[in-house]
Amino acid sequence: MNEIINACFEAIHLLITLDPEVMEITLRTLYISLTSTVIAALIAVPLGGYIHFRKFRGKRTLVNIIQTLYSMPTVLVGLLVFLIISNQGPLGNLHLLFTPGGMIMGQTILVLPIITGFTILALSGVKDEIKDLSLALGASEFQAIETIMHEAKYALLGALILGFGRAISEVGVAMMIGGNIRGYTRVITTTMSLETSKGNVELSIALGIILLILALIINLVLNYVQEK
Secondary structure, eight states, X not given: OHHHHHHHHHHHHHHHTTOHHHHHHHHHHHHHHHHHHHHHHHHHHHHHHHHHHOOOTTHHHHHHHHHXXXXXXXXXXXXXXXXXXXXXXXXXXXXXXXXXXXXXXXHHHHHHHHHHHHHHHHHHTSOHHHHHHHHHTTOOHHHHHHHHHHHTHHHHHHHHHHHHHHHHHOOXXXXXXXXXXXXXXXXXXXXXXXXXXXXXXXXHHHHHHHXXXXXXXXXXXXXXXXXX
């Protein structure tokens, strides 16, 4: 029990003194997760909007597939991306394996279905009367869609926050694609996994506290957005 208490005090010491390794890992984690979320959003929001506003055969089936991909195992995404960017893969010449760029690619694919699905859900929550009223007042179809997107802006922001939370907490893609290379591709979750197995629980606890703080911030922002 004393060892656990001492480890907790040491972890707090690492945080208070802004240990360089802890800060480096945290900043790299935020960079990779934020970048992948932004890239996914640039693809998913227009895609979700197109799916919502257009009527076509198989639309319901497509939405069901997107929703099924919410719970896609991270190791499966890691495996697929590994096969694509490995030396024998179609994108092997880009040399993305075991690089932050490869990790961003993997996390982008991971959160893409979540943001797409929740974009569709957010737009579906806007009443049809708003679009009809916009058109009746002389707005073009594009302006009507823009109005609906504006009405759903808080729900769309919530979708982005959920995507970011999924990206920052995953392990499979980061481990399989990044390789957990110290000073280069090591992030919070992979470092915790490795250092715990090595018995260096102080660093794991410190990073765990940071991850909890980030999760709390994400939850508070999401609650604020939901209230809006």
